[in-house]
Amino acid sequence: MTAFGVGEACAMNARPIAADDTASPPIALYMPDLSDGGMERVMLNLAEAFMARGHAVDLLVSRDDGIYRDHLPEGVRLRVLEPTGPLLGRLQALRATRPAEWKTLAWTVLLGRKPGRQLSRLPSLVRYLRARRPGALIAANTYCNLNAVWARRLAGVPTRVMVTEHNALSPKNTRTGIGGAQWLARLPLIGQVYARADVVLAVSDGVADDLSAVTGLARSRIATVYNPVIKSDLAARAGEAAPHPWLADGGAAPVIVATGRLAPQKNFPLLLQAFALLRRQRPARLLILGEGRLRPQLEALIAELDLGEDVALPGFVTNPYAAFARASLFVLSSDYEGLGNVLIEAMASGCPVVSTDCPSGPAEILEGGRLGELVPVKDAAALSAAMLRALDTPRANADALRRRGAYFSQERSAERYLDLLFGQRRAPSEVTACQPQARR
Incomplete structure (x- = not known):
């Protein structure tokens, strides 16, 4: 267990980090858990493909439960982002958000139970970024995406952030009552925050079109990359x-x-x-x-x-x-x-x-x-x-x-992810050449 702040740690499924492990910054993949779902399999397939190209991979989760806990690619480092109390993550999200977005943030994210579960991991994610300084952070799931953008700003690191949407957001608009109203109110905030990521990615053109339509994010800012589904075996x-x-x-x-x-x-x-x-x-x-x-x-x-x-x-x-x-x-x-x-x-x-x-x-x-x-x-x-x-x-x-x-191969998809993140398929040693960016 490697500590990232008082009272918080990240669990790993492999050996402790040696000093030479930090010579080449890893690629970090961030999702809620390891349950049986398409998004989870996509992230694990990406981890495997990145490691095959010589990149170290850290897999960040809010919980390490789920069917895929026992099916991780060999060599991936699993890190559990421990929760804080209910207030600290919300305060950090407020600090990372522009004043023009505070009203939407307060009414739609800070008061919600589901986003609150991810916000409680935001302080741990900030500490991880400062300690490991990954070359890239790829997030999956709307609330993980928001956390990734906010954490990079709070950590002040040059990590490139990619947010990914694996489902159209509009079906959730059919919710009724308070939950549906909160979700509808969150959509403009999602667009505003996603605009500060280095890459916004959708897994199909339909998801990309929907994301632009419901959040106001320019369609030209959203790349489509099909999932890394098919492997050589x-x-x-x-x-x-x-x-x-x-x-x-x-x-x-x-x-x-x-x-x-x-x-x-x-x-x-x-x-x-x-x-x-x-x-x-x-x-x-x-x-x-x-x-x-x-x-x-x-x-x-x-x-x-x-x-x-x-x-x-x-x-x-x-x-x-x-x-x-x-x-x-x-x-x-x-x-x-x-x-x-x-x-x-x-x-x-x-x-x-x-x-x-x-x-x-x-x-x-x-x-x-x-x-x-x-x-x-x-x-x-x-x-x-x-x-x-x-x-x-x-x-x-x-x-x-x-x-x-x-056509939907692991190889093709991983290459496109790396191209979008680094401009070309770089070797791990070249990722260190990423220049620090202005704080967002």
Whole structure:
């Protein structure tokens, strides 16, 4: 444990920092936790790619819990930003904010419970920046993004800051009551603070367009970089043992696969309703891979629809490629996505796909529906009909799907991140040449 101020420390999953470790400044990646989600996998894939290029990587989290805690890339240094009391982080955010933004900050961020959880880590993040002086800080999640900009200003370091949005912000506008009003009021502040980052990045053009529209941030300030989804070991992983007996039993009924957190965004109830309609016309089985708080509700709906013999919820699996390579169809039923990593993974495995035409990523991934049918959001009948058509269509376009999936490679994405941060793919020793910038 290395201390960053009285009473606060950062935990690491590797050896203590040696003196020569500070010769080349690390790249720091900052996110809330290590739960099972697309954003978390993106950050871990970036960490792995950066280290392959010789960069040291620090992974900063507010909590070190989550499924990916035991699946960190070898060599990454995990640091837990410890919380302070409820007041200090808020005072520091106020100090880091321009006077013109104080009113919005006070009413929308300082008084909210969710932003307050991240603000309690702001003092620890400031101390980390002063102690480690990373060459770059890449943040993911809106409140981590705000913290990153504020912490750099308070620390007075030359670290380059990249803020990243992995989902469109506008779906959150549908919240009602006080929570919805607070979120709407925060959007201008988000645009003002993001404008002081060195790089503002969105994971799809749809997310970038939405971010500009709802925050007022100039669209020209937002770069689009697709996620680093596909790694070089895909073929080997696809050939590993199937994660469920249905994928290996040679049964006559086709197996449909979906994967993701069991959360409202993924709208698995819609998929179950669509599957129930499909089952009236032909035999089929459905696997939903993932874990989350909606498991009890989904299990109840499976029982209500009398699908118990044909639907399984095996939980989180570390290797979904072995499932995609054997499945007859992959289905994405989300209400919204930033990009849709699992859709890419299924395509790269050669699996036919059907998706809701949700904002923002599926239409971009599927080239407007050329590589897989897109259906309206929340329309169970349309989704069921598209699934049925896909099952009845010969798998003639598997190579085209693989080629499109391979476009979203770890290598391509990591190169673009480094280009945006440093102007070129620099070696670690060259990162020290970054000149200090004026305090923002």
